[in-house]
Every structure is written in C-alpha cells, then in structure tokens.
Amino acid sequence: MSNSTAWSSEWLLSDETATETLGAALAQCCRDGGLVFLHGPLGAGKTTTARGLLRALGHEGKVKSPTYTLVEPYESLSPMAYHFDLYRLNDPEELEFMGFRDFLRDDALCLIEWPEKGAGWLGTPDLELELEPTEEARLVRYRPQSRRGAGMAEALKQLLMSAKGVSAVQSSRERANSTGKSDDV
Numbered sequence: 001m002s003n004s005t006a007w008s009s010e011w012l013l014s015d016e017t018a019t020e021t022l023g024a025a026l027a028q029c030c031r032d033g034g035l036v037f038l039h040g041p042l043g044a045g046k047t048t049t050a051r052g053l054l055r056a057l058g059h060e061g062k063v064k065s066p067t068y069t070l071v072e073p074y075e076s077l078s079p080m081a082y083h084f085d086l087y088r089l090n091d092p093e094e095l096e097f098m099g100f101r102d103f104l105r106d107d108a109l110c111l112i113e114w115p116e117k118g119a120g121w122l123g124t125p126d127l128e129l130e131l132e133p134t135e136e137a138r139l140v141r142y143r144p145q146s147r148r149g150a151g152m153a154e155a156l157k158q159l160l161m162s163a164k165g166v167s168a169v170q171s172s173r174e175r176a177n178s179t180g181k182s183d184d185v
C-alpha cells in the first residue's frame, strides 16, 4: 500500500477521558500487534491516547511519558507493547544503537510519539493517528499504511461511532454536499 492513503474524516474528542477512550478503541484494533505512529504537537494528547490503550490492555500502574528514556516496555501485556517518545532523539541513527529494530517484531505493539524524529529508521507504520488541539478539546484523524492497518482503521471507525465523548466532525465538503451548496473554490 502506498503512503498516499487518505486520512479519515475527523473525530472530536470532547475531553481527556474521550482521548483515553480513543486509546482503548485502538487497543481493540491492535490485538495482534502493529506499528502505530502518534502525530501531533506538544500537548496534543498522544500520551493520553497511549495511556488509554495500555490500560485497556490491562496495565494498572502509571503510564510514564518516556521522554527521556525514549521507550517504556510493557512486556507482560498481550500483545507485548512498547511506548516510544522520540521527542528528544537528536539523531535518528541513535535508534540503531538502542536496538530499535528488535522491538519491531510483528506480534508486538509499538506506539510511537514524535515519529518524525526517527524519519528514515522506523519503517512504514500500519496506522498513523494525528491529534490536533482545539481550544477546549482535541481532533483526531487516522490513516492506514498497510493491509493490516486497513483492517485496524475500519475496526477503529466502527468503535468510534459509538464511543462516549467522541463525535464525527463533518468536513466543509460533507456539509456542502448535504445542503447542496459548495464552498470549494
């Protein structure tokens, strides 16, 4: 699958709990592992999403942001999970020294915050999520980049449709289609 896959429409996450719910939904879509990129600026809700996912997989303790350690392993979970935050990575080559490729087993779930910092070394993700802060809430969209990711994206859509605190946002194009008007130029 090429990396030109379209982004999903946007979903509004009304509060922090809704972002955790997104993570929990994601957990249900990644039961066999996978490589998931979490994009978004500082404070967008990436760690909150990871926390929701890890809790849904049964992790009961705190979810530390691996800002300094780069990776936090959760090897007692099923699937085994690794939470990365590459914000402080100076050079993508450092990933080679930390044995990054060993984490990328097919049956492990790797969640990566700030994947841009590892450009060229991470491989193609199954699924990418992009979080965007609004004044009071967060928006999220996602896109698959592999066959496995396509299944994850479809499952995620189904789960988000009935998730509490999560609502589909109509794009201006969709609004125009439903009113018969178009604001495209």
Ligand SMILES: Nc1ncnc2c1ncn2[C@@H]1O[C@H](COP(=O)(O)OP(=O)(O)OP(=O)(O)O)[C@@H](O)[C@H]1O
Pocket (backbone or CB within 6 Å): 013, 014, 015, 016, 017, 018, 019, 040, 041, 042, 043, 044, 045, 046, 047, 048, 049, 065, 085, 113, 136, 137, 138
């Ligand atoms: N849907 C939401 N609405 C409002 N606030 C939210 C929402 N989701 C998360 N937050 C809040 O956003 C803040 C930052 O969240 P988080 O630490 O997950 O961001 P991050 O993307 O991991 O940031 P960083 O890039 O610094 O690691 C937290 O205080 C969290 O409570």
Ligand SMILES: [Mg+2]
Pocket (backbone or CB within 6 Å): 046, 047, 048, 065, 085, 113
């Ligand atoms: Mg974070």
